[in-house]
Amino acid sequence: MSLDLSVDEVRVQSVISHSKIHLDHAVDHDEAVILALGYKQELKRGLSMLTTFAVAFSTLGLLPSVAGTLWYSMAYTGAAGITWVYLVAMAGIMCVALSMAEIASAFPTSGGLYYATAMLAPPKYKAFLSWFVGWSNYLTQITGGPSVGSSTAAMILALKQMTDPSYEYHKWHAFLLATSITVSCACIASMPVKWISYITRFTSLLNISFLFICWVVFLGGNTRAEQGLPKFNSNAQAWGITNMTDWPDGMAVLMSFMAAIWIMSGFDAPFHLAEESTNAEIVTPNAIVLTAALGAVLGFAFQLGMAYTIVDVTAAVEGELGQPFVSFLSQVLTRDRTIAMAALAIVLSYIMDFSSMLAASRVLYSYSRDGCIPLSRVWCRVNPYTRTPVNAVWFNWFVGECLLCLMFKGEAINAVFSFGATGAFVSFTVPIFLRITYARNTFKPGPWNLGRFSYVTGTVGCLFILLMLPVLCFPQFRGKNNTTDLMNWTSVVYWGAMLLVVLYWFAYGHTFFTGPRPNVGDLCRDEEGGNEKNEIDEVVQPVKDI
Template sequence: MTTAVKSNQTVLSVDDIAVQSVISGKDRKILLDHPVDNDEAVILALGYKQEFKREFSLWTIFGVAFSVLGLLPSIASTLFYSLAYAGNAGITWGFALGMLGVIPVALNMAEISSAFPTSGGLYYATAMLSPPKYKALLSWIVGWSNYFYQVTGAPSVAYGCASMILALASVANPNYAYQTWHCYLLSVAITTVCAIISSLPTKWIAYINACSSILNILFLFISWIFMLAGNDREEQGLPKFNSNSFAWGIDNLTDWPDGMAILLSFMAVLWTMCGFDSPFHITEECSNAQTATPKAIVMTATIGGALGFVFQIALAYTIVDIDGAVKDDLGQPYIAYLSQIMTKPRVLAIGSFAAILAFSMTFSCMIAASRVLFSYSRDNCFPLSRYWCKVNKYTRTPVNAVWANWFIGILLLLLMFGGVAVDAIFSVGSIAPFISFTIPTLLRITYARNTFKPGPWNLGKFTYVSGFIGCSFILLMIPISNFPQYKGSDNTADLMNWTCVVYYGSMLLVIAWYFVYAHKIYKGPRSNLAGETIIDGREADSVVEEIVERKDYKEE
């Protein structure tokens, strides 16, 4: 395909590129005034201009994804959904079971990313794989569901980062009095600095994320070593490690049966692992995108899942009091856990690792979210789309989209003044992405099973097995994500699971908006190539002949 493109630097035949797109199958040709490589040929065939510099490689795009995954801060921030539901079982074999459902989802997303290597890949793929009558509606649902996850990602991580910093402040100074507005202002400050970083040129962002990926691995390893070798359990008259039965046993802290408690703990797995989609959203900035992007997705899911499992085993074998960590006055289970097994100086040092990584995770989330807003806005999916789809001429990054997401984020953070309602942005992050991940997969293995054009990285016949497992897992988790920890009279407003209001209520509004008005202006993904750039195949010969004549005239 690359050779064919290079041999014709004037006219690119869309149907010669093995992709399914909004302009393929119509004998369309794209006029070019420069030679193109395979990456640009593919994005042009998908119907979009090459607007970014392709300065990410497989390893740097994996670095972004691994930073978004942010294992240490993610685990620290979601212990409320694992340890607080099923005890140690939620972070050991419960986590492993959850990963068996998550990895098939990642594998099928990787296959789809190879076929549709564009920043708006999830909703673009949905439109291409859907029945024509429903492509606009289904891509609208997938696009907004994914955007809700993206736009809540950075503020939720920033909130977790601020909570850890303030918990460490309480450890350092017992006289410190926590106030909600302290957390809010600190969260806003974190997101502001991260927005500035996310507005930098791609090359700088790639370098910063490469450094943060190294810190992720290094801090995770150091923390793991100190948890195992540097704990002071023996000085407390306890054995160095917990027994196997305690480390792997269920400590049900809910009002539900044990099996239900394990299922509820999967929300922590979903939130921790959802960052594996990040390479998809920056694929237009990656070289050799059709193979590098899917490989980065699979690497993020598998390596991240394995490291997360090993890290949490260390936590299960060293924690002293599960109930005490969950209900500690610090309000941060991870810092409370460290305080159970380490001296104050070590708590401050190891806890700061999680806070630093939460900061780097925040700007990585902002990068992915800005690319989602940018790519969806190219197709008029959002209000004021013409502003969010602009690329800054100096940085060559979607700066407007970065700051639009930042503004929405600081508004969402106001939920912390409503008490437990702020936890809803974590709940959205656990289910919204997987709904958007699963719809194109479901279409791939059903309606589009005979029309899908796989990219160079694909699952072959295994796609149906993987797709069935992944879709079944998410269909199970959709209702589970709405269940509260307690039921009956124990379930007060402060303990309510607000996912049903924040996520499903928001989705209901955008679907209603689609039927009331948006269907008039949104028809699904559309090409942003200028009208004169695309010509009908029948015109190609005359255009080439005219160009040759011009060239001969100039040479004379």
């Protein structure tokens, strides 16, 4: 049986446009799209809308993310940082999410961000820009697993100290515990898609239910009345600014946006799972928008409850426990309830870790498939039994383990993990900017698109990130108050790393990397002058309903 698939009839913007793909079997719509984009279907598809969303929402890790980012919200502007400041930041972030969803529908591949950049950029710069976006996104992804793993270990040991006064903390305890966490998470990320689907559906329920339980407990079960206080704070207390920085209030508000950006930096996970999702052109953008919208709504409701119940913002930030969220819980709950709620956050942090490693492995797989990473042939190999990129999972784990060794060097570990928000949103925004500027007349939207609102959301999203890029590098304190342990290392670590990436490009990368590299060359033939025409409907079988 011989069939020809016309790339142009699939109606995607591709590196192999004006070609036909020679097939020896009928394909469904998802496989037709990925073939038309230039890639063979190597990963097994089996992720539904619910599963894709579940992975993304787990990567977002709303409860542990809120707990971990209070250093940038409540510690900068007090209660205002977790109420109206969060809402304002979400307006800009939602514009970025909507614009990304539109691009994901047009380019539903695992390496969609950098693939889209290559297709939307001017030909002269497409290789360099896709290289820059790809590395920015990958370096962000690869720090996720060890970062969350070390944070999870820190919370576990904090509970150990709370329940066992005789326990003496050592850095090697945290290292070994973080290592065991990341090893087990890498094992889960290496499983077949079907198993991962079952696990993530269950964990998405845990994410929402644990968040709700914690919210109900500190709202309804707080001890404020026993402390001689009203059940809840006044509106002025819950929405007012307490400036804890060395900057004016306006600048402190902008700096508090960092927390929302950190919390929402995982909503791109569905993009990286596009080649394992069914009906990816619709499921992927829907999962992106649902993750961002639900994260915005639930995150605001959860933090609003915190703002109305916290007893002392300053004490929570500067408390002896060393973690604002745990300090907050200890202010409003009994000791046993504090431990129980912290334990829920630990479970969700563990879920967040393996979800981050899952997304990171798909990024490495897709970039290696195009020869963007050293030893690409090894990392893009798909395990024949699990039909997942197991090599990529464990290479990422090894790099993460090397990063974890920095735990023995004090603040160095924090410097590495300061990549997060900046690296993610730079890679998010570059293709969005190209879509509304250079490619505004050539972009081929997918079935999920914003129509006339594309330019509105794209412009607002790009302006928001352009404003935030320098702000993300600002330290909380300045002058003599800005010590090495309080320094914001983003300007050094992220931009320093990207400088090395750019130097690598000019020194060697430009000699071998020309952008996305299709692997269907043996199946393609030029469509110019062809007399044969096979309608796509004769080649493509309808995708099953989800």
